[in-house]
Amino acid sequence: MAVAALTGAWTARELPELRVGTGVLEQLGESVAALGIARPLVVSDPGVVSAGWPAQALTCLRATGFRPHSWSGVRPDPDAAVVHGCLDALTGQGGHDGIVAIGGGSTIDVAKACSGLSAHSGPLGDYEGLGRFTEPGVPVVAVLTTPGSGAELSRHATIADDGGRKFAVSGRWLAPKLVLADPETLSTLPAEVAVDTALDAVLHAIEAYLARAATPYSDVCARMALQILRDAMPPGPGTALMTGCLTAGMAMANTNAGVVHALGYPLTSEYRIPHGRANALVAPAALRALADVVPDRYAELGHLLGGTADLAKAFAALRDRAGVAASLADFGVPRADLPRLAALATAYAPVLRNTRRRFTEADLCELYRSAWTERRHHA
Numbered sequence: 001m002a003v004a005a006l007t008g009a010w011t012a013r014e015l016p017e018l019r020v021g022t023g024v025l026e027q028l029g030e031s032v033a034a035l036g037i038a039r040p041l042v043v044s045d046p047g048v049v050s051a052g053w054p055a056q057a058l059t060c061l062r063a064t065g066f067r068p069h070s071w072s073g074v075r076p077d078p079d080a081a082v083v084h085g086c087l088d089a090l091t092g093q094g095g096h097d098g099i100v101a102i103g104g105g106s107t108i109d110v111a112k113a114c115s116g117l118s119a120h121s122g123p124l125g126d127y128e129g130l131g132r133f134t135e136p137g138v139p140v141v142a143v144l145t146t147p148g149s150g151a152e153l154s155r156h157a158t159i160a161d162d163g164g165r166k167f168a169v170s171g172r173w174l175a176p177k178l179v180l181a182d183p184e185t186l187s188t189l190p191a192e193v194a195v196d197t198a199l200d201a202v203l204h205a206i207e208a209y210l211a212r213a214a215t216p217y218s219d220v221c222a223r224m225a226l227q228i229l230r231d232a233m234p235p236g237p238g239t240a241l242m243t244g245c246l247t248a249g250m251a252m253a254n255t256n257a258g259v260v261h262a263l264g265y266p267l268t269s270e271y272r273i274p275h276g277r278a279n280a281l282v283a284p285a286a287l288r289a290l291a292d293v294v295p296d297r298y299a300e301l302g303h304l305l306g307g308t309a310d311l312a313k314a315f316a317a318l319r320d321r322a323g324v325a326a327s328l329a330d331f332g333v334p335r336a337d338l339p340r341l342a343a344l345a346t347a348y349a350p351v352l353r354n355t356r357r358r359f360t361e362a363d364l365c366e367l368y369r370s371a372w373t374e375r376r377h378h379a
Helices: 024-034 046-051 053-063 080-091 105-118 183-188 191-210 216-232 239-253 259-271 275-288 295-306 311-321 335-345 349-353 361-372 374-378
Strands: 017-020 040-043 069-071 098-103 140-144 156-160 166-170 178-181
Touching: 017 024, 017 239, 024 053, 024 098, 024 140, 024 178, 040 053, 040 080, 040 105, 046 053, 053 098, 069 080, 080 105, 080 156, 098 105, 105 140, 105 156, 166 259, 178 239, 183 239, 191 216, 191 239, 191 259, 191 275, 191 295, 191 311, 216 239, 216 295, 259 275, 259 335, 259 349, 259 361, 275 311, 275 361, 275 374, 295 311, 335 361, 361 374
Parallel strands: 017 178, 040 069, 040 098, 098 140, 140 178
Antiparallel strands: 156 166
């Protein structure tokens, strides 16, 4: 989920090392040692702890001679207080010089934001915006158990403020140094979460391809991701889901999101609709609004995703195949709230600027209205 635009080319030392395949989690100990980390902190959330993956990671680290500590205080849509809690754990118990983040986007974003604060002073909110973390913090290793967010490949972290508004902190060193993507970790992923992450990844690929910041490299990643995820839908645990999400994340990391994400963020902060599902609910309306703006790219993606030049229709069919309800009304969003949501969506200026059409607050409200009645129109 990208909020702040990414600019500038990656350098070799900033590029995450990405290892994908069954059994790569077993390489965790030697991988952490190779990064020069001596005292790793394992960061996760209670759900991932229940699934057993942090315990397995701790076993791998101890087998390599480490004496790691763990902290499992991450929660969904984490706020700055969670990041500062992670920082307290990082600096406690004699101090740690690296983080092993085990989980999905929330956990990885908390770890990255904590890494940024490890080299800076003051509250996290002081660093909102592009490139405000100017010094490298402790290195982060990301072990994916929930793919699709793209957090493992980006140089920013998305955090909520006290009121639930999402904001981004970023810096050139903020991306994880190493990503371990073992498809076996997806065996404990709930089916509903798998659907949400897969749909989010599909929209990462779509928005990357339609973005102002699209490049030939991001285009290749976006097309490949759509092909993989299209064929894997509805998603099951395994290599296809992991690979498709990672490839979409690579496209997103080199471009940024667009209007779909601007509309989706307030639905998560105000109604706790999971991020990927929130984006999926508003996507057909938002994509229809781009049909005449980028017609060639729009039609190309439609044919790639669903054999039709109508990309919005192709995505809606994919979403329906995954079993996601189609309207905001189905999720309890009051129609009277739509103007307020539109006002909140205007705050996500970087992703709106990355969209190849200017949307006013009234335009955004109209898109919400369309998404609110989507099932009725679709029926």
